[in-house]
Amino acid sequence: MNQLIGKRLEAYTIKRPQEVLIICAEIAGEEDKIAIFKGFSSSLMRPTAFDPDVPILPDTAKIIRVDRAKSPFNPHVPDYIQKGLSWSQMQALLAEVGV
Numbered sequence: 858m859n860q861l862i863g864k865r866l867e868a869y870t871i872k873r874p875q876e877v878l879i880i881c882a883e884i885a886g887e888e889d890k891i892a893i894f895k896g897f898s899s900s901l902m903r904p905t906a907f908d909p910d911v912p913i914l915p916d917t918a919k920i921i922r923v924d925r926a927k928s929p930f931n932p933h934v935p936d937y938i939q940k941g942l943s944w945s946q947m948q949a950l951l952a953e954v955g956v
Contacts, residue, residue: 863898863914866947868956871896876938877930883919894928901932920944 866878870893878893879901890901891913898913899905905913923946925938942950 862916862918862920863912865951865956866893866914867896867898869951869954870894872954872956875928877926877928879924879926879930879935880914881921881923882914883921884915885917888921892930894930920947923947 866880870876870878874895876894880891880893882889882891889903892899892901897909900913920943922940923942923944924935924940925942927936927938
């Protein structure tokens with residue numbers, strides 16, 4: 858997995874601030890859900906480090922699926938743009954915006 862995966866996804870949301878990415882990933886054998894919005898990542902299932910230099914998505918993470926939602930994100934009534942994208946589909950979107 859690309860060592861810069863988290864930074865690339867954060868850069869995508871800077872270029873598309875009207876979107877929130879909800880990433881479902883396997884990290885160290887455990888599933889996690891991560892929200893990425895305007896260049897910042899936060900785990901939805903566990904504590905997130907206060908230091909933004911501590912990666913939420915390590916280079917060993919396995920992306921299970923990516924959901925694209927409109928911002929502002931309301932977890933009770935999410936407004937999805939696309940759901941269930943594979944990592945290869947997300948990579949195409951990353952390339953589209955140049956990250």
